[in-house]
Amino acid sequence: MLGSNAMASGKIFPLNAWYPAAWCHEIEPALAARTICGKDIVLYRRSDGGVAALEDACWHRLLPLSMGRLAGDQVVCGYHGLVFNSMGRCTHMPAQKTINPSACVRAYPVRERHRLIWVWPGDPALADPAALPDFHWNDGAEWKGEGGTFYGLKCDYRLVIDNLMDLTHETYVHSDSIGHDAILDTPFEVTHTDRTATMTRWMINIEPPPFWGRQLGKPGRVDRWQIVTFQAPAVVVGDVGVAPTGSGAPEGDRSKGVNGAFLAAIAPESETSCHYFWNFVRTFRTEDAELTRDLQRAHVNNGKGVYDQDHVVLEAQQRAIDRNPRSPFYNLNIDAGALWARRMIDRMLGREEGTSAPDRAAE
Amino acid sequence: MPEVIDWREGVIRATRDLTPRVRMIEIDPKGDFVQPSPGSHLNVSVVIRERPDVRSYSIVGPCSDGVYRIAVKLLADSRGGSAYMWSLVPGSRLTHSAPANHFGLALGRPDYLLLAGGIGVTPIFSHALALAEAGARFRVVYACRSRGDLALAQELEASVGDRLDIVLTEEGRRVDIAAAIAGLDPQGEFYVCGPIGMLEAAKRCWGASGRPADRLRFETFGSSGQYPSVPFTVRIPRLGKEIVVPANQTMLEALEASGVEMIFDCLRGECGLCALPILKADGPVDHRDVFLSEAEKTQNAKLCTCVSRVCGGAISVDTADRWHRPAGREGTP
Numbered sequence: 054m055l056g057s058n059a060m061a062s063g064k065i066f067p068l069n070a071w072y073p074a075a076w077c078h079e080i081e082p083a084l085a086a087r088t089i090c091g092k093d094i095v096l097y098r099r100s101d102g103g104v105a106a107l108e109d110a111c112w113h114r115l116l117p118l119s120m121g122r123l124a125g126d127q128v129v130c131g132y133h134g135l136v137f138n139s140m141g142r143c144t145h146m147p148a149q150k151t152i153n154p155s156a157c158v159r160a161y162p163v164r165e166r167h168r169l170i171w172v173w174p175g176d177p178a179l180a181d182p183a184a185l186p187d188f189h190w191n192d193g194a195e196w197k198g199e200g201g202t203f204y205g206l207k208c209d210y211r212l213v214i215d216n217l218m219d220l221t222h223e224t225y226v227h228s229d230s231i232g233h234d235a236i237l238d239t240p241f242e243v244t245h246t247d248r249t250a251t252m253t254r255w256m257i258n259i260e261p262p263p264f265w266g267r268q269l270g271k272p273g274r275v276d277r278w279q280i281v282t283f284q285a286p287a288v289v290v291g292d293v294g295v296a297p298t299g300s301g302a303p304e305g306d307r308s309k310g311v312n313g314a315f316l317a318a319i320a321p322e323s324e325t326s327c328h329y330f331w332n333f334v335r336t337f338r339t340e341d342a343e344l345t346r347d348l349q350r351a352h353v354n355n356g357k358g359v360y361d362q363d364h365v366v367l368e369a370q371q372r373a374i375d376r377n378p379r380s381p382f383y384n385l386n387i388d389a390g391a392l393w394a395r396r397m398i399d400r401m402l403g404r405e406e407g408t409s410a411p412d413r414a415a416e
Numbered sequence: 417m418p419e420v421i422d423w424r425e426g427v428i429r430a431t432r433d434l435t436p437r438v439r440m441i442e443i444d445p446k447g448d449f450v451q452p453s454p455g456s457h458l459n460v461s462v463v464i465r466e467r468p469d470v471r472s473y474s475i476v477g478p479c480s481d482g483v484y485r486i487a488v489k490l491l492a493d494s495r496g497g498s499a500y501m502w503s504l505v506p507g508s509r510l511t512h513s514a515p516a517n518h519f520g521l522a523l524g525r526p527d528y529l530l531l532a533g534g535i536g537v538t539p540i541f542s543h544a545l546a547l548a549e550a551g552a553r554f555r556v557v558y559a560c561r562s563r564g565d566l567a568l569a570q571e572l573e574a575s576v577g578d579r580l581d582i583v584l585t586e587e588g589r590r591v592d593i594a595a596a597i598a599g600l601d602p603q604g605e606f607y608v609c610g611p612i613g614m615l616e617a618a619k620r621c622w623g624a625s626g627r628p629a630d631r632l633r634f635e636t637f638g639s640s641g642q643y644p645s646v647p648f649t650v651r652i653p654r655l656g657k658e659i660v661v662p663a664n665q666t667m668l669e670a671l672e673a674s675g676v677e678m679i680f681d682c683l684r685g686e687c688g689l690c691a692l693p694i695l696k697a698d699g700p701v702d703h704r705d706v707f708l709s710e711a712e713k714t715q716n717a718k719l720c721t722c723v724s725r726v727c728g729g730a731i732s733v734d735t736a737d738r739w740h741r742p743a744g745r746e747g748t749p
Binding site: 138140142144151 | 518
């Protein structure tokens with residue numbers, strides 16, 4: 054049953070993981086509130102260029118610190134003026150000469166990598182920069198593209214992963230752009246490592262779907278690939294493209310084709326909502342700014358983009374789950390990638406069970 | 417803000433005397449085990465003179481085997497908490513909280529100085545082990561009266577080796593806090609747990625070094641003073657009351673017991689809610705709190721009644737009560 058929680062605790066997202074909280078350019082020397090994994094966090098950029106991520110609740114009376122103001126690199130609570138530095142330690146209390154030694158708010162480990170800001174909502178002692186997901190396609194070097202974010206998408210983050218790990222849905226949800234009956238007819242392979250799951254599908258000698266035909270700009274039949282890799286707990290990268298059939302793409306020579314990648318980094322916001330950071334990048338016509346704009350618009354465009362279509366499906370699916378909590382999800386052969394992804398998530402959750410750190414843990 | 421305590425049941429698994437006055441108590445949690453972060457404490461429910469009360473004890477070590485360990489010093493002038501803890505034997509039940517932390521360790525600093533005085537070693541021990549585990553640069557100074565009073569010193573040495581410096585009064589040594597601070601990286605942090613005198617000295621030296629105040633982290637047990645705990649008298653002229661505070665009771669407890677309504681919160685000299693204005697003091701005021709500044713303590717205008725005392729004689733204070741009047745003057749407008 055895909056819809057059930059494998060964990061006895063009922064938890065659906067691991068806390069000891071890096072999750073995306075913002076695009077780098079979104080965080081300025083100003084207070085920005087985000088909820089990640091149920092934790093209210095206030096983000097801001099320090100004067101040294103680094104990013105601070107603090108618990109968004111004053112130690113004193115819990116007013117969100119994001120409603121206060123920034124004074125240099127410190128946050129002044131908007132209620133009684135308590136001041137917290139970027140490590141979350143109180144440096145000023147009103148009407149007294151000393152500071153209560155236990156006064157602090159949590160400071161979350163935070164890193165900037167691949168144009169995103171990642172936070173670690175779990176035990177800070179376990180925050181390992183080596184565990185940051187590989188999202189290098191997004192860093193603007195070899196692959197080009199401009200993405201965006203669905204903040205507060207109203208669905209369990211795992212529904213987004215299900216969506217991306219099984220591209221059969223393209224044929225139905227995105228029939229006008231990237232859908233194709235060949236997706237349904239072509240066998241696929243799912244493999245996994247300890248933290249990744251990969252779904253590989255090669256469609257040999259097919260008519261290109263409309264979108265890919267335009268990008269290739271050549272007539273004739275193509276070989277099309279979809280190699281979608283999940284990195285636990287919430288990153289999906291899809292290596293996708295087409296090349297003229299017979300030009301050697303399945304054997305490793307993609308030079309005659311066009312190659313793109315859809316990128317997804319997802320942060321659970323609550324049990325039933327998430328922030329979905331997406332991009333679509335490419336290695337062809339990388340300097341073509343108009344194409345970059347067109348591709349962004351093709352994904353999100355006032356409800357008409359490809360991802361807008363997913364958005365509608367995902368939120369409707371969550372609403373249906375909420376209304377029919379006992380209805381089982383049934384799994385099909387096409388769900389193998391999603392099931393391996395969920396297995397990785399459950400494994401992370403299992404490692405966290407029984408080892409929950411105190412809520413007001415060390416900063 | 418008062419902590420909401422999530423009470424749970426445990427069973428004493430074993431006890432072991434680390435010194436003639438410090439006992440390690442192992443608690444088997446009956447329900448789920450919550451991994452304590454370094455510097456955490458457990459709140460435990462104790463029974464004193466047949467009344468329930470709450471005490472906090474630092475957790476010793478990472479407890480990676482799922483058993484909580486605390487070390488309790490039997491205090492001669494105990495209010496009853498340590499005596500109760502010492503009455504527990506293997507198999508005894510104990511109501512306790514999940515671990516909570518007011519003395520969290522921030523990892524990732526380039527250098528650390530840890531200073532423990534006496535039983536203050538308990539959270540410092542956990543900090544030292546965590547820093548050793550993380551491969552951090554640090555130094556531990558552990559000050560104690562005599563070798564016989566050292567608790568956890570061997571275990572500490574086994575984990576941190578020559579990064580531990582034991583300073584014993586009986587050997588004529590004193591901790592040179594200023595020198596220890598001078599040897600700390602400018603970006604380093606200083607963690608102190610010990611008696612109030614040590615803490616005040618640490619604050620003074622830290623302030624003199626010009627380093628940012630937030631990098632001095634400390635925890636106090638609120639029970640140590642410059643003077644021994646002796647009985648004293650509290651006079652409240654406005655209410656016409658005279659109250660004797662026994663050696664094993666706090667001034668706050670004595671005030672409440674005699675019907676003086678008080679507000680308070682932390683009960684360890686941090687929040688300042690229970691502070692009362694001093695009108696007159698015969699004996700020296702033993703400020704055991706960390707709420708008042710050193711200058712305020714010298715002025716003696718107020719004292720924190722949850723921890724502070726007078727060393728003998730009497731103290732006259734005022735309270736917030738503008739309602740009751742001295743006996744015999746009822747009805748006077």
